[in-house]
Amino acid sequence: MALNRLIRMGIVGGGSDAFIGKVHRMAAQLDSKIRLVAGALSIDPKIAVQSGKDLFLDPKRVYLTYKEMVAAEKALPAEERIDFVAVVTPDDTHVEIATAFLNIGVSVVCEKPVSVKHKDALALRETVKKTGLAFAIMHGYTGYPLVRHARALVRNGGIGKIYKIIAEYPQDWILPRGDAPLHLAGWRMDPKFGTSLSMGDIGIHAAQLVRFVTGLDIETLSADLRTYTPGGRRDDDGNVLVRYKGGAHGVIYASQVSAGEENGLTIRIYGSKGGIEWHQENPNQLIVKTQGEPSKILTRAQPYLDASIPARNTRMPTGHPEGLIEAFANIYLDFADDVAAIAEGGKVSKTHLYPDIEDAVFGKTFVDTAIESNKSKEKWTKFPKV
Numbered sequence: 001m002a003l004n005r006l007i008r009m010g011i012v013g014g015g016s017d018a019f020i021g022k023v024h025r026m027a028a029q030l031d032s033k034i035r036l037v038a039g040a041l042s043i044d045p046k047i048a049v050q051s052g053k054d055l056f057l058d059p060k061r062v063y064l065t066y067k068e069m070v071a072a073e074k075a076l077p078a079e080e081r082i083d084f085v086a087v088v089t090p091d092d093t094h095v096e097i098a099t100a101f102l103n104i105g106v107s108v109v110c111e112k113p114v115s116v117k118h119k120d121a122l123a124l125r126e127t128v129k130k131t132g133l134a135f136a137i138m139h140g141y142t143g144y145p146l147v148r149h150a151r152a153l154v155r156n157g158g159i160g161k162i163y164k165i166i167a168e169y170p171q172d173w174i175l176p177r178g179d180a181p182l183h184l185a186g187w188r189m190d191p192k193f194g195t196s197l198s199m200g201d202i203g204i205h206a207a208q209l210v211r212f213v214t215g216l217d218i219e220t221l222s223a224d225l226r227t228y229t230p231g232g233r234r235d236d237d238g239n240v241l242v243r244y245k246g247g248a249h250g251v252i253y254a255s256q257v258s259a260g261e262e263n264g265l266t267i268r269i270y271g272s273k274g275g276i277e278w279h280q281e282n283p284n285q286l287i288v289k290t291q292g293e294p295s296k297i298l299t300r301a302q303p304y305l306d307a308s309i310p311a312r313n314t315r316m317p318t319g320h321p322e323g324l325i326e327a328f329a330n331i332y333l334d335f336a337d338d339v340a341a342i343a344e345g346g347k348v349s350k351t352h353l354y355p356d357i358e359d360a361v362f363g364k365t366f367v368d369t370a371i372e373s374n375k376s377k378e379k380w381t382k383f384p385k386v
Protein backbone atom coordinates (compact mmCIF):
# COMPACT_ATOMS: atom_id res chain seq x y z
CA MET A 1 0.00 0.00 0.00
CA ALA A 2 1.40 3.40 -0.93
CA LEU A 3 2.03 5.83 1.90
CA ASN A 4 -0.70 8.43 1.94
CA ARG A 5 1.57 11.39 2.67
CA LEU A 6 4.86 13.02 1.74
CA ILE A 7 8.01 11.46 3.18
CA ARG A 8 9.79 13.92 5.47
CA MET A 9 13.49 14.41 4.74
CA GLY A 10 16.23 15.99 6.82
CA ILE A 11 19.73 16.84 5.65
CA VAL A 12 23.10 17.29 7.31
CA GLY A 13 25.37 19.39 5.09
CA GLY A 14 24.03 20.50 1.73
CA GLY A 15 23.90 24.23 2.43
CA SER A 16 24.93 26.94 0.00
CA ASP A 17 28.59 26.04 0.69
CA ALA A 18 28.15 22.44 -0.49
CA PHE A 19 28.63 20.60 -3.76
CA ILE A 20 26.78 17.30 -3.71
CA GLY A 21 24.22 18.12 -1.00
CA LYS A 22 22.42 20.38 -3.47
CA VAL A 23 22.08 17.48 -5.89
CA HIS A 24 20.57 15.38 -3.10
CA ARG A 25 18.05 18.10 -2.27
CA MET A 26 16.96 18.43 -5.88
CA ALA A 27 16.93 14.71 -6.62
CA ALA A 28 15.05 13.66 -3.51
CA GLN A 29 12.25 16.12 -4.20
CA LEU A 30 12.07 15.61 -7.97
CA ASP A 31 9.16 13.19 -7.92
CA SER A 32 7.05 14.97 -5.28
CA LYS A 33 7.14 12.04 -2.89
CA ILE A 34 9.69 13.52 -0.51
CA ARG A 35 9.91 16.98 1.04
CA LEU A 36 12.88 18.51 2.85
CA VAL A 37 11.61 19.76 6.21
CA ALA A 38 14.69 20.06 8.44
CA GLY A 39 18.45 20.42 8.28
CA ALA A 40 21.78 21.19 9.88
CA LEU A 41 22.87 22.58 6.55
CA SER A 42 26.42 23.69 7.17
CA ILE A 43 29.34 23.53 9.55
CA ASP A 44 29.21 27.35 9.44
CA PRO A 45 26.25 28.55 11.56
CA LYS A 46 25.66 31.67 9.43
CA ILE A 47 25.52 29.61 6.25
CA ALA A 48 23.29 27.04 7.97
CA VAL A 49 20.76 29.72 8.96
CA GLN A 50 20.85 31.53 5.61
CA SER A 51 20.55 28.26 3.66
CA GLY A 52 17.52 27.33 5.76
CA LYS A 53 15.94 30.69 4.92
CA ASP A 54 16.72 30.30 1.23
CA LEU A 55 15.01 26.91 1.28
CA PHE A 56 11.98 28.28 3.17
CA LEU A 57 12.42 25.74 5.95
CA ASP A 58 10.59 26.28 9.23
CA PRO A 59 13.19 28.26 11.26
CA LYS A 60 12.52 25.96 14.23
CA ARG A 61 13.86 23.08 12.13
CA VAL A 62 16.99 24.81 10.89
CA TYR A 63 19.64 23.54 13.26
CA LEU A 64 23.18 24.70 13.90
CA THR A 65 24.60 21.23 14.57
CA TYR A 66 23.56 17.69 13.79
CA LYS A 67 23.49 16.92 17.52
CA GLU A 68 20.95 19.68 18.08
CA MET A 69 18.98 18.28 15.15
CA VAL A 70 18.97 14.74 16.56
CA ALA A 71 17.76 15.94 19.98
CA ALA A 72 15.06 18.22 18.57
CA GLU A 73 13.76 15.72 16.00
CA LYS A 74 13.66 12.98 18.63
CA ALA A 75 11.48 15.23 20.81
CA LEU A 76 8.95 15.84 18.03
CA PRO A 77 5.79 13.76 17.72
CA ALA A 78 6.27 10.84 15.33
CA GLU A 79 3.89 12.39 12.78
CA GLU A 80 6.20 15.43 12.45
CA ARG A 81 9.64 13.88 12.84
CA ILE A 82 11.77 13.32 9.75
CA ASP A 83 11.49 9.84 8.21
CA PHE A 84 15.05 9.89 6.93
CA VAL A 85 18.15 12.06 6.78
CA ALA A 86 20.68 12.59 3.98
CA VAL A 87 24.22 12.74 5.35
CA VAL A 88 26.17 14.76 2.80
CA THR A 89 29.11 16.00 4.86
CA PRO A 90 32.84 15.15 4.45
CA ASP A 91 33.78 11.48 4.84
CA ASP A 92 35.06 11.57 8.44
CA THR A 93 31.66 12.58 9.84
CA HIS A 94 29.35 10.08 8.09
CA VAL A 95 29.34 7.23 10.60
CA GLU A 96 28.93 9.40 13.67
CA ILE A 97 26.02 11.32 12.15
CA ALA A 98 24.32 8.32 10.54
CA THR A 99 24.55 6.31 13.79
CA ALA A 100 22.99 9.11 15.83
CA PHE A 101 19.97 9.30 13.49
CA LEU A 102 19.53 5.54 13.17
CA ASN A 103 19.45 5.36 16.95
CA ILE A 104 16.41 7.67 17.05
CA GLY A 105 14.59 5.63 14.39
CA VAL A 106 15.49 7.74 11.35
CA SER A 107 16.59 5.99 8.12
CA VAL A 108 19.71 7.26 6.32
CA VAL A 109 20.97 8.11 2.85
CA CYS A 110 24.73 8.51 3.22
CA GLU A 111 27.46 9.79 0.98
CA LYS A 112 30.43 7.66 0.01
CA PRO A 113 32.90 6.57 1.19
CA VAL A 114 30.91 5.52 4.22
CA SER A 115 33.84 6.03 6.59
CA VAL A 116 37.52 6.79 6.88
CA LYS A 117 38.23 3.79 9.14
CA HIS A 118 37.12 0.33 8.06
CA LYS A 119 36.03 -0.67 11.55
CA ASP A 120 33.59 2.25 11.62
CA ALA A 121 31.89 0.93 8.47
CA LEU A 122 31.49 -2.46 10.13
CA ALA A 123 30.09 -0.87 13.29
CA LEU A 124 27.60 1.10 11.22
CA ARG A 125 26.49 -2.10 9.50
CA GLU A 126 25.69 -3.55 12.92
CA THR A 127 23.62 -0.48 13.78
CA VAL A 128 21.72 -0.67 10.50
CA LYS A 129 21.00 -4.36 11.10
CA LYS A 130 20.00 -3.80 14.72
CA THR A 131 17.59 -0.97 13.90
CA GLY A 132 16.13 -2.60 10.77
CA LEU A 133 15.99 0.83 9.14
CA ALA A 134 16.74 1.71 5.52
CA PHE A 135 20.29 2.73 4.64
CA ALA A 136 21.45 3.79 1.18
CA ILE A 137 24.98 4.70 0.11
CA MET A 138 24.91 7.19 -2.73
CA HIS A 139 26.49 5.65 -5.80
CA GLY A 140 24.27 7.75 -8.02
CA TYR A 141 25.47 6.19 -11.27
CA THR A 142 23.58 3.02 -10.46
CA GLY A 143 20.36 5.00 -10.90
CA TYR A 144 20.76 5.57 -14.65
CA PRO A 145 18.21 3.54 -16.64
CA LEU A 146 20.86 2.39 -19.13
CA VAL A 147 23.13 1.19 -16.33
CA ARG A 148 20.16 -0.75 -15.01
CA HIS A 149 19.60 -2.17 -18.48
CA ALA A 150 23.28 -3.16 -18.66
CA ARG A 151 22.88 -4.92 -15.33
CA ALA A 152 19.88 -6.91 -16.55
CA LEU A 153 21.59 -7.74 -19.86
CA VAL A 154 24.87 -8.86 -18.30
CA ARG A 155 23.30 -10.77 -15.41
CA ASN A 156 20.90 -12.56 -17.78
CA GLY A 157 23.81 -13.83 -19.88
CA GLY A 158 23.32 -11.36 -22.73
CA ILE A 159 27.06 -11.03 -23.32
CA GLY A 160 27.86 -14.61 -22.34
CA LYS A 161 30.47 -15.58 -19.78
CA ILE A 162 32.27 -12.46 -18.54
CA TYR A 163 35.96 -12.36 -19.41
CA LYS A 164 37.15 -8.80 -19.00
CA ILE A 165 35.99 -5.67 -17.18
CA ILE A 166 37.49 -2.21 -17.59
CA ALA A 167 36.13 0.52 -15.33
CA GLU A 168 37.81 3.88 -15.43
CA TYR A 169 37.19 7.17 -13.69
CA PRO A 170 39.51 9.90 -14.97
CA GLN A 171 39.25 13.57 -13.91
CA ASP A 172 41.76 16.44 -14.00
CA TRP A 173 40.54 18.87 -11.37
CA ILE A 174 43.60 18.55 -9.15
CA LEU A 175 45.96 19.88 -11.84
CA PRO A 176 46.84 23.55 -11.19
CA ARG A 177 44.43 26.04 -12.79
CA GLY A 178 46.10 29.43 -12.45
CA ASP A 179 44.60 31.49 -9.65
CA ALA A 180 41.12 30.02 -9.79
CA PRO A 181 40.15 28.77 -6.33
CA LEU A 182 38.94 25.24 -6.63
CA HIS A 183 36.01 24.34 -4.43
CA LEU A 184 36.69 20.62 -4.62
CA ALA A 185 40.23 20.97 -3.33
CA GLY A 186 39.38 21.88 0.33
CA TRP A 187 39.11 18.91 2.70
CA ARG A 188 39.80 16.36 -0.04
CA MET A 189 43.53 17.21 0.05
CA ASP A 190 43.85 16.30 3.74
CA PRO A 191 45.40 12.86 4.43
CA LYS A 192 43.24 12.45 7.51
CA PHE A 193 40.61 11.26 4.98
CA GLY A 194 42.85 8.31 4.05
CA THR A 195 45.90 8.00 1.85
CA SER A 196 44.03 7.26 -1.38
CA LEU A 197 42.18 10.11 -3.03
CA SER A 198 42.04 8.37 -6.40
CA MET A 199 40.36 5.24 -5.07
CA GLY A 200 38.65 6.80 -2.04
CA ASP A 201 36.94 9.60 -3.91
CA ILE A 202 36.22 8.11 -7.35
CA GLY A 203 37.70 4.62 -7.86
CA ILE A 204 35.14 3.50 -5.31
CA HIS A 205 32.36 4.52 -7.76
CA ALA A 206 33.97 2.50 -10.56
CA ALA A 207 34.34 -0.57 -8.34
CA GLN A 208 30.72 -0.28 -7.20
CA LEU A 209 29.52 0.14 -10.78
CA VAL A 210 31.19 -3.15 -11.72
CA ARG A 211 29.59 -4.82 -8.71
CA PHE A 212 26.17 -3.39 -9.57
CA VAL A 213 26.25 -4.44 -13.21
CA THR A 214 27.92 -7.85 -12.89
CA GLY A 215 27.30 -9.00 -9.32
CA LEU A 216 30.84 -10.43 -9.34
CA ASP A 217 32.89 -10.57 -6.16
CA ILE A 218 36.55 -9.61 -6.15
CA GLU A 219 38.96 -12.42 -5.37
CA THR A 220 42.31 -10.59 -5.38
CA LEU A 221 43.67 -7.26 -6.58
CA SER A 222 46.98 -5.60 -7.28
CA ALA A 223 47.22 -1.81 -6.99
CA ASP A 224 49.71 0.78 -8.16
CA LEU A 225 48.84 4.20 -6.71
CA ARG A 226 50.79 7.42 -7.36
CA THR A 227 50.85 11.02 -6.19
CA TYR A 228 51.69 13.39 -9.03
CA THR A 229 50.53 16.66 -7.44
CA PRO A 230 53.64 18.45 -6.12
CA GLY A 231 53.42 18.33 -2.33
CA GLY A 232 50.30 16.15 -2.56
CA ARG A 233 49.57 14.14 0.56
CA ARG A 234 47.06 11.70 -0.95
CA ASP A 235 47.51 9.68 -4.13
CA ASP A 236 45.86 11.20 -7.18
CA ASP A 237 46.23 8.42 -9.75
CA GLY A 238 45.92 4.68 -9.57
CA ASN A 239 45.57 1.45 -11.52
CA VAL A 240 44.13 -1.63 -9.89
CA LEU A 241 44.29 -5.03 -11.58
CA VAL A 242 41.37 -7.10 -10.40
CA ARG A 243 40.66 -10.83 -10.50
CA TYR A 244 37.01 -11.64 -9.94
CA LYS A 245 35.58 -14.86 -8.60
CA GLY A 246 34.46 -17.05 -11.49
CA GLY A 247 37.39 -16.20 -13.76
CA ALA A 248 36.82 -12.69 -15.10
CA HIS A 249 39.58 -10.14 -14.68
CA GLY A 250 40.05 -6.49 -15.39
CA VAL A 251 41.25 -3.04 -14.48
CA ILE A 252 39.89 -0.26 -12.33
CA TYR A 253 41.66 3.01 -13.04
CA ALA A 254 40.95 6.28 -11.27
CA SER A 255 42.76 9.55 -11.59
CA GLN A 256 42.48 13.23 -10.74
CA VAL A 257 45.44 14.10 -12.98
CA SER A 258 44.23 12.88 -16.38
CA ALA A 259 44.50 16.19 -18.25
CA GLY A 260 41.46 17.14 -20.25
CA GLU A 261 39.17 14.65 -18.55
CA GLU A 262 36.21 16.05 -16.63
CA ASN A 263 34.16 13.26 -15.11
CA GLY A 264 34.92 10.37 -17.43
CA LEU A 265 33.49 7.39 -15.59
CA THR A 266 33.28 4.60 -18.18
CA ILE A 267 32.63 0.90 -17.96
CA ARG A 268 33.36 -1.72 -20.61
CA ILE A 269 32.60 -5.38 -20.10
CA TYR A 270 33.45 -8.15 -22.54
CA GLY A 271 32.04 -11.66 -22.46
CA SER A 272 32.11 -14.77 -24.63
CA LYS A 273 29.22 -13.49 -26.78
CA GLY A 274 29.48 -9.71 -26.71
CA GLY A 275 30.21 -6.58 -24.77
CA ILE A 276 28.76 -3.42 -23.33
CA GLU A 277 30.13 0.09 -22.98
CA TRP A 278 28.65 3.00 -21.01
CA HIS A 279 29.98 6.51 -20.48
CA GLN A 280 28.79 8.67 -17.61
CA GLU A 281 29.25 11.80 -19.73
CA ASN A 282 26.83 10.36 -22.29
CA PRO A 283 24.51 8.49 -19.93
CA ASN A 284 21.47 8.26 -22.17
CA GLN A 285 23.21 5.74 -24.42
CA LEU A 286 24.49 2.19 -23.94
CA ILE A 287 26.67 0.56 -26.59
CA VAL A 288 26.07 -3.17 -27.04
CA LYS A 289 28.63 -5.10 -29.09
CA THR A 290 28.55 -8.47 -30.81
CA GLN A 291 31.46 -10.04 -32.68
CA GLY A 292 31.08 -9.70 -36.45
CA GLU A 293 28.13 -7.31 -36.21
CA PRO A 294 27.79 -3.56 -36.09
CA SER A 295 27.49 -2.21 -32.54
CA LYS A 296 24.07 -1.14 -31.35
CA ILE A 297 23.45 2.10 -29.52
CA LEU A 298 20.55 1.72 -27.11
CA THR A 299 18.89 4.86 -25.80
CA ARG A 300 16.76 5.70 -22.80
CA ALA A 301 12.97 5.36 -22.66
CA GLN A 302 12.70 2.81 -25.45
CA PRO A 303 10.39 -0.20 -25.37
CA TYR A 304 13.30 -2.56 -26.08
CA LEU A 305 14.89 -1.88 -22.70
CA ASP A 306 14.64 -4.60 -20.07
CA ALA A 307 11.17 -4.92 -18.60
CA SER A 308 12.61 -4.89 -15.08
CA ILE A 309 13.41 -1.17 -15.36
CA PRO A 310 10.47 0.67 -13.81
CA ALA A 311 8.74 3.26 -16.00
CA ARG A 312 9.26 5.81 -13.21
CA ASN A 313 13.04 5.64 -13.79
CA THR A 314 12.66 7.84 -16.83
CA ARG A 315 10.77 11.12 -16.82
CA MET A 316 11.28 12.61 -20.28
CA PRO A 317 10.62 11.10 -23.70
CA THR A 318 13.64 9.66 -25.46
CA GLY A 319 15.92 12.24 -27.03
CA HIS A 320 15.46 14.72 -24.18
CA PRO A 321 18.60 14.19 -22.14
CA GLU A 322 18.35 13.17 -18.50
CA GLY A 323 21.32 13.31 -16.15
CA LEU A 324 22.77 12.95 -12.70
CA ILE A 325 19.85 14.54 -10.84
CA GLU A 326 17.44 12.03 -12.37
CA ALA A 327 19.84 9.16 -11.62
CA PHE A 328 20.04 10.22 -7.97
CA ALA A 329 16.25 10.63 -8.00
CA ASN A 330 15.87 7.00 -9.09
CA ILE A 331 17.87 5.92 -6.06
CA TYR A 332 15.67 8.12 -3.89
CA LEU A 333 12.53 6.57 -5.40
CA ASP A 334 13.71 3.07 -4.48
CA PHE A 335 14.79 4.24 -1.06
CA ALA A 336 11.44 6.00 -0.51
CA ASP A 337 9.65 2.68 -1.06
CA ASP A 338 11.52 1.21 1.88
CA VAL A 339 11.02 4.29 4.05
CA ALA A 340 7.28 4.16 3.27
CA ALA A 341 7.16 0.46 4.10
CA ILE A 342 8.84 1.12 7.45
CA ALA A 343 6.43 3.99 8.19
CA GLU A 344 3.58 1.54 7.70
CA GLY A 345 5.08 -1.05 10.02
CA GLY A 346 6.80 -3.08 7.29
CA LYS A 347 10.44 -3.89 6.55
CA VAL A 348 13.23 -2.97 4.16
CA SER A 349 12.77 -4.88 0.89
CA LYS A 350 15.36 -7.58 0.19
CA THR A 351 15.25 -6.84 -3.54
CA HIS A 352 15.83 -3.07 -3.53
CA LEU A 353 18.13 -1.78 -6.27
CA TYR A 354 19.72 1.08 -4.34
CA PRO A 355 23.25 0.47 -3.00
CA ASP A 356 22.96 -0.36 0.70
CA ILE A 357 25.11 -0.91 3.77
CA GLU A 358 26.70 -4.05 2.25
CA ASP A 359 27.75 -1.95 -0.75
CA ALA A 360 29.05 0.70 1.64
CA VAL A 361 31.22 -1.88 3.40
CA PHE A 362 32.32 -3.29 0.04
CA GLY A 363 33.42 0.17 -1.17
CA LYS A 364 35.43 0.86 1.95
CA THR A 365 37.01 -2.60 1.73
CA PHE A 366 37.93 -2.02 -1.92
CA VAL A 367 39.73 1.24 -1.09
CA ASP A 368 41.57 -0.23 1.89
CA THR A 369 42.61 -3.38 0.04
CA ALA A 370 43.97 -1.25 -2.81
CA ILE A 371 45.99 0.79 -0.30
CA GLU A 372 47.30 -2.40 1.34
CA SER A 373 48.27 -3.89 -2.01
CA ASN A 374 49.99 -0.69 -3.09
CA LYS A 375 52.17 -0.79 0.01
CA SER A 376 52.99 -4.49 -0.20
CA LYS A 377 55.87 -6.18 -2.04
CA GLU A 378 53.70 -9.12 -3.13
CA LYS A 379 51.14 -6.79 -4.77
CA TRP A 380 48.42 -9.41 -5.32
CA THR A 381 46.26 -9.07 -2.20
CA LYS A 382 43.32 -11.23 -1.23
CA PHE A 383 40.04 -9.33 -1.03
CA PRO A 384 38.81 -10.02 2.49
CA LYS A 385 35.39 -11.42 3.19
CA VAL A 386 33.58 -8.81 5.23
Ligand SMILES: NC(=O)c1ccc[n+]([C@@H]2O[C@H](COP(=O)([O-])OP(=O)(O)OC[C@H]3O[C@@H](n4cnc5c(N)ncnc54)[C@H](O)[C@@H]3O)[C@@H](O)[C@H]2O)c1
Binds near residue numbers: 012017
Ligand atom coordinates in the same frame (compact mmCIF):
# COMPACT_ATOMS: atom_id res chain seq x y z
N1 LIG B 1 28.02 10.40 -4.78
C1 LIG B 1 28.72 11.28 -5.47
O1 LIG B 1 28.71 11.27 -6.68
C2 LIG B 1 29.52 12.31 -4.73
C3 LIG B 1 29.97 13.46 -5.39
C4 LIG B 1 30.64 14.41 -4.63
C5 LIG B 1 30.89 14.23 -3.28
N2 LIG B 1 30.48 13.07 -2.69
C6 LIG B 1 30.69 12.86 -1.24
O2 LIG B 1 29.80 13.73 -0.56
C7 LIG B 1 30.39 14.21 0.63
C8 LIG B 1 30.41 15.72 0.59
O3 LIG B 1 31.22 16.15 -0.48
P1 LIG B 1 31.08 17.62 -1.10
O4 LIG B 1 31.98 17.67 -2.27
O5 LIG B 1 29.67 17.98 -1.29
O6 LIG B 1 31.72 18.47 0.10
P2 LIG B 1 31.52 20.01 0.35
O7 LIG B 1 32.70 20.42 1.15
O8 LIG B 1 31.20 20.72 -0.92
O9 LIG B 1 30.20 20.10 1.26
C9 LIG B 1 30.17 19.57 2.56
C10 LIG B 1 28.97 20.16 3.30
O10 LIG B 1 28.93 19.59 4.60
C11 LIG B 1 28.88 20.66 5.56
N3 LIG B 1 29.44 20.13 6.79
C12 LIG B 1 30.69 19.72 7.04
N4 LIG B 1 30.78 19.21 8.28
C13 LIG B 1 29.54 19.30 8.82
C14 LIG B 1 28.96 18.96 10.06
N5 LIG B 1 29.70 18.40 11.03
N6 LIG B 1 27.65 19.23 10.27
C15 LIG B 1 26.89 19.78 9.31
N7 LIG B 1 27.38 20.12 8.10
C16 LIG B 1 28.68 19.89 7.87
C17 LIG B 1 29.62 21.79 4.91
O11 LIG B 1 29.33 23.03 5.54
C18 LIG B 1 29.03 21.67 3.50
O12 LIG B 1 27.71 22.18 3.47
C19 LIG B 1 31.76 13.56 0.70
O13 LIG B 1 31.69 12.40 1.50
C20 LIG B 1 32.07 13.18 -0.74
O14 LIG B 1 32.93 12.07 -0.85
C21 LIG B 1 29.82 12.13 -3.38
